[in-house]
Amino acid sequence: MAAEPRPREKSPTPAAPGQMEPRYDIKSVEACIYKKWEDSGFFNPDACVREGVTARDAEPFSMVLPPPNVTGVLHIGHAFEDALQDIAVRFARMQGRRTLWVPGTDHAAIATQSKVEKDLAKTEKKSRHDLGREEFLRHVNKFAKASHDTIVRQIKRMGASLDWSREAYTLDEKRSQGVRTAFQTMYDLGLIYRGNRIVNWDPKGQTVISDDEVQHEERRAKLYTFRYGRLANGELFPIPVATTRLETKFGDTAVAVHPTDERYRKFVGKEYDVPFCGAPLHIKVVADESVDPAFGTGAVGVTPAHSMTDWEIAERHGLPHVQVINEYGKMTVPGPVNGKKTEEAREWVAEELRKQGLIEKEEEVVQNVSVAERTGGIIEPLPKLQWFVAVNKPFKRGFLRRTTLKQLMRDAVASGRVRIGPERFEKIYFHWIDNLRDWCISRQIWFGHRVPVWYKGEQVSVGAPPAGAEGWEQDPDTLDTWFSSALWPFSTLGWPEKNSPDLATYFPNTLMAPGYEILFLWVARMILMSGVLLDSVPFRTVLIHGIVRDAKGQKFSKSLGNGIDPLELADTYGADALRMGLIVGAAPGNDVKFDEQRVKGYRNFSTKIWNIARFIQMNKPAAGGGDTSPRPDFSGRAEVKELAALKKEVSAHLEAFEFHLAAEKLYHYIWHTLADKIVEEQKAALRDGTPAEKSASYALLESLLLDSLKMLHPFMPFVTEEVYGIFRPGKMLMVEAW
RNA sequence: GCGUCCUUAGCUCAGUGGUAGAGCGUCACAUUGACAUUGUGAAGGCCGGAGGUCCGAUCCCUCCAGGACGCACCA
Numbered sequence: 076m077a078a079e080p081r082p083r084e085k086s087p088t089p090a091a092p093g094q095m096e097p098r099y100d101i102k103s104v105e106a107c108i109y110k111k112w113e114d115s116g117f118f119n120p121d122a123c124v125r126e127g128v129t130a131r132d133a134e135p136f137s138m139v140l141p142p143p144n145v146t147g148v149l150h151i152g153h154a155f156e157d158a159l160q161d162i163a164v165r166f167a168r169m170q171g172r173r174t175l176w177v178p179g180t181d182h183a184a185i186a187t188q189s190k191v192e193k194d195l196a197k198t199e200k201k202s203r204h205d206l207g208r209e210e211f212l213r214h215v216n217k218f219a220k221a222s223h224d225t226i227v228r229q230i231k232r233m234g235a236s237l238d239w240s241r242e243a244y245t246l247d248e249k250r251s252q253g254v255r256t257a258f259q260t261m262y263d264l265g266l267i268y269r270g271n272r273i274v275n276w277d278p279k280g281q282t283v284i285s286d287d288e289v290q291h292e293e294r295r296a297k298l299y300t301f302r303y304g305r306l307a308n309g310e311l312f313p314i315p316v317a318t319t320r321l322e323t324k325f326g327d328t329a330v331a332v333h334p335t336d337e338r339y340r341k342f343v344g345k346e347y348d349v350p351f352c353g354a355p356l357h358i359k360v361v362a363d364e365s366v367d368p369a370f371g372t373g374a375v376g377v378t379p380a381h382s383m384t385d386w387e388i389a390e391r392h393g394l395p396h397v398q399v400i401n402e403y404g405k406m407t408v409p410g411p412v413n414g415k416k417t418e419e420a421r422e423w424v425a426e427e428l429r430k431q432g433l434i435e436k437e438e439e440v441v442q443n444v445s446v447a448e449r450t451g452g453i454i455e456p457l458p459k460l461q462w463f464v465a466v467n468k469p470f471k472r473g474f475l476r477r478t479t480l481k482q483l484m485r486d487a488v489a490s491g492r493v494r495i496g497p498e499r500f501e502k503i504y505f506h507w508i509d510n511l512r513d514w515c516i517s518r519q520i521w522f523g524h525r526v527p528v529w530y531k532g533e534q535v536s537v538g539a540p541p542a543g544a545e546g547w548e549q550d551p552d553t554l555d556t557w558f559s560s561a562l563w564p565f566s567t568l569g570w571p572e573k574n575s576p577d578l579a580t581y582f583p584n585t586l587m588a589p590g591y592e593i594l595f596l597w598v599a600r601m602i603l604m605s606g607v608l609l610d611s612v613p614f615r616t617v618l619i620h621g622i623v624r625d626a627k628g629q630k631f632s633k634s635l636g637n638g639i640d641p642l643e644l645a646d647t648y649g650a651d652a653l654r655m656g657l658i659v660g661a662a663p664g665n666d667v668k669f670d671e672q673r674v675k676g677y678r679n680f681s682t683k684i685w686n687i688a689r690f691i692q693m694n695k696p697a698a699g700g701g702d703t704s705p706r707p708d709f710s711g712r713a714e715v716k717e718l719a720a721l722k723k724e725v726s727a728h729l730e731a732f733e734f735h736l737a738a739e740k741l742y743h744y745i746w747h748t749l750a751d752k753i754v755e756e757q758k759a760a761l762r763d764g765t766p767a768e769k770s771a772s773y774a775l776l777e778s779l780l781l782d783s784l785k786m787l788h789p790f791m792p793f794v795t796e797e798v799y800g801i802f803r804p805g806k807m808l809m810v811e812a813w
Numbered sequence: 814g815c816g817u818c819c820u821u822a823g824c825u826c827a828g829u830g831g832u833a834g835a836g837c838g839u840c841a842c843a844u845u846g847a848c849a850u851u852g853u854g855a856a857g858g859c860c861g862g863a864g865g866u867c868c869g870a871u872c873c874c875u876c877c878a879g880g881a882c883g884c885a886c887c888a
Binding site: 095097099291298316317318319320331365366367370371372374375376377378382383384385387388440441442443499500502503506507509510591594595626628659660661662664665666667668670672673675676677678679680681682683685686687688689690691692693694735736739742743750751754755 | 826835846848850851884
C-alpha cells in the first residue's frame with residue numbers, strides 16, 4: 076500500500092525519570108533476564124529451599140530434558156520442545172513445588188560419528204580408518220564439545236529454566252558407570268546375550284542397527300516367478316517360487332509352503348539337488364504356517380542368511396544357512412557373480428534364467444525397502460555375532476515377579492503407572508510392543524560406550540577384565556546410543572550410586588516430554604530399563620508432542636535446506652514471541668506448521684504488554700501526592716472476579732497439559748479485555764478523577780496487570796519478568812506464588 | 814495386511830452433545846500523548862461425503878472418499 080507515510084518521530088522521546096522506556100528492547104532485556112535468573116540460583120531447587128522460596132517438604136516436580144544430540148545445532152523443533160517443558164516447569168515452580176529440570180546432551184553415537192566422518196571425508200579426504208580409533212575419537216569429541224556449547228547457548232536463549240549445576244552427558248564418566256552397571260546386571264539376569272542371529276546390516280555405515288533404526292521406503296521392483304533349474308533327471312524343479320531378490324537365491328536351502336496347501340502337499344519333506352545358475356543348491360521342501368498360500372505361487376524360496384523371516388523358518392525346520400552376500404553388499408558365490416554388487420548380480424541372474432527359459436513371470440510391484448535412518452544405506456540382512464537384549468525371555472529378579480521385558484514394558488503403561496498422553500499413543504505403544512523382537516545393542520562404530528566385555532580365547536568376562544589377568548581384549552564394538560539414553564531418567568539423578576539423594580527425591584520423574592518419533596526408540600526403552608534395574612517406572616506422565624514442519628508441511632531437514640535458526644528468530648522477535656508462536660495452536664501430539672507471521676504477531680503482543688504496563692505506570696500516583704486514602708478494597712469488582720475465573724481456567728488447562736488453550740486465553744484476555752476494555756474504561760477516572768479515584772483506578776489496573784503477568788509468565792517468561800520487576804523491584808516473578 | 818491420526822472461514826489451525834472460534838489475510842472507518850508492533854467494525858463456514866444413536870451431532874457409532882504417519886514374516 077502506498078499510503079502516505081506518516082512522519083514518525085525521529086527518535087522516541089526518552090523516558091522521563093522513573094518511567095519505563097517507550098520501547099521494549101527485546102534483545103537486551105531477554106539477555107539480562109536470563110542472567111538474572113541464573114544468578115539467582117533458583118533454577119536449582121536446592122537453592123529455592125535454602126532461600127525459603129520453596130518449602131523443604133514441598134511436593135517434587137521433576138523432569139529431565141530429552142538430551143539433544145551433539146550433532147551440530149538445534150532446530151526449531153527443539154525450541155518447541157524446550158518451550159513446552161519450560162511452561163510445565165515454571166508453572167510447577169510457581170505453584171511452590173520442589174522443581175527440578177535436568178539438562179544434558181546425548182553423544183548420539185551413530186549420528187555424531189557419521190556427521191564427523193562426512194566432514195572428514197569432505198575437508199581432509201580421509202576416512203576414520205586413516206586416522207585410527209584414538210585419533211578419530213579425538214576429532215569426534217572435539218566436534219561434540221563444540222556442538223554442546225552451541226546447544227547450551229541455544230537452550231538458554233529460549234529461556235529454559237534448567238538446573239545447569241546438574242548438567243549431564245550420556246557419555247560422561249557418571250553415565251558410563253551407569254551403562255556398565257546396567258549391562259552387567261542385565262547380563263547376569265540372562266537378559267543380555269551374545270548370539271549369532273540375522274541382523275540389519277547397513278553396508279554404508281558398516282554397522283549393525285536395530286529394527287527401530289530401520290526405515291521403510293517404497294520402491295518399485297520386479298517380482299520374478301521362476302524355477303531354480305532342472306533336476307538331474309531333466310525335469311524342472313517342481314515348485315515355482317517368486318522373489319524380487321534373485322541374487323539371494325544362491326543362498327536358498329528350502330522351499331516353504333503352507334501346510335494345508337494341496338498343490339504342494341506331496342512335495343513336503345522331499346529334498347532336491349538342483350543347479351541354480353551354475354551353482355549347486357540343496358533344497359528341502361518344508362511346510363510352514365507363515366507362508367501365505369495366496370501370495371505369488373504360494374511357495375517361498377527360503378534364504379535363511381539374508382532374510383529375517385526365512386531365518387525364522389530355518390530355525391523352525393533345522394535348515395542350514397548359506398551366506399552369499401558380504402558386508403559390502405557384494406556376492407560371495409564362486410562363479411561369474413562373485414564380487415558383483417547385489418543389484419548387478421540380480422540383473423545377471425535374471426538374464427541367465429531368461430536364457431535358460433526358467434522365468435515364468437515378471438511383474439512390476441511396489442515394495443518397501445529397508446533403509447538405515449542415519450546413513451540412508453539399504454539394509455542387507457546378514458547373520459552376525461552380536462549382543463542382544465532378550466525381550467521375550469522370562470526372568471526373575473528379587474523385587475520382580477517372573478516376567479519378560481516385553482511384559483514389563485506393557486504392564487507399566489497398561490497398569491496406568493505410566494500415563495502416555497494423548498491417549499492414542501498408548502495404542503501405538505502397545506502395537507509396537509506386540510511386534511517387538513530382541514534388541515540388537517552392539518554397533519561396529521567407534522564413538523560411544525564400548526561394550527563392557529573382555530575376551531581371552533573362549534573365555535568371556537563381563538563388566539571388567541579379571542583383575543591382574545593378562546591378554547584380555549575388550550570387545551571392539553560400541554553400544555547402541557539408546558542403551559545409554561534409556562538410563563537417562565535415573566542416570567542423571569545419581570544412579571547407580573548408592574543412596575543418591577536426588578534419586579530419592581526426584582525419581583520417578585513427574586513428566587517427560589518427547590516427540591512421538593522417539594516413542595519406541597527412547598520412551599519404551601526407558602520404561603524397560605527402569606523396570607528391570609529399579610523396579611519402577613521412570614516417569615509418571617509422558618507428554619508426547621508433534622513435529623514442527625515448514626510452511627509446506629515438510630519436515631525441517633538439512634537435505635531440504637529449509638532449516639530455520641531459532642536463535643535468529645529469537646533475536647528478531649524475542650524468545651517469548653517464538654515460544655508463543657510455537658505453542659498456540661499446537662494441540663498435544665499434533666504436528667505444528669511453523670509460521671513466522673504468527674511469531675511476529677506475538678512480538679506485537681510483547682510490545683502490547685509493555686505498553687499496557689507503561690500506561691499504568693505513567694498513572695502511578697506520586698508518593699505523598701496528597702492522596703492519603705487507604706488502598707481501596709476492590710475484591711468484589713467484576714474485573715477482579717473475571718480475572719479469578721480466568722486464573723481457574725488457565726490453571727486447569729496447565730494441569731491438563733493443554734498449554735495451547737491456556738496461552739490463547741491469556742493472550743485474549745490481556746489484549747482484548749485488559750487493554751481494550753478495562754484500561755480504556757479507567758482512562759476517564761485516571762484523567763479527571765479525584766486523587767482518591769485516580770489512586771483506586773491505578774491500584775485496580777496494577778493488580779490486574781501483575782496477576783496477568785504471573786499467569787503469562789510460564790509462556791512468556793522474559794517480558795513478564797521484566798515488567799513485574801518494574802512494579803515490584805527486588806521481586807522475582809519466576810518464584811512468585813501462583 | 815494391521816494400526817493411528819487428519820479433513821472446520823482465503824491460508825494456518827483451535828474447539829465443544831445444544832444451530833461455530835483464533836491468528837494471519839481481506840474490506841470499511843477511526844486515530845496527533847500507553848501502543849501504527851494501534852483501535853472499532855464488517856465480510857467470510859450446510860465443521861470431507863453417506864447413514865445411525867440422541868429431544869438435539871461439527872463433536873459419539875458405522876461405512877465411504879482423500880491425505881499423513883506408524884507397524885509388519887508383502888516372499
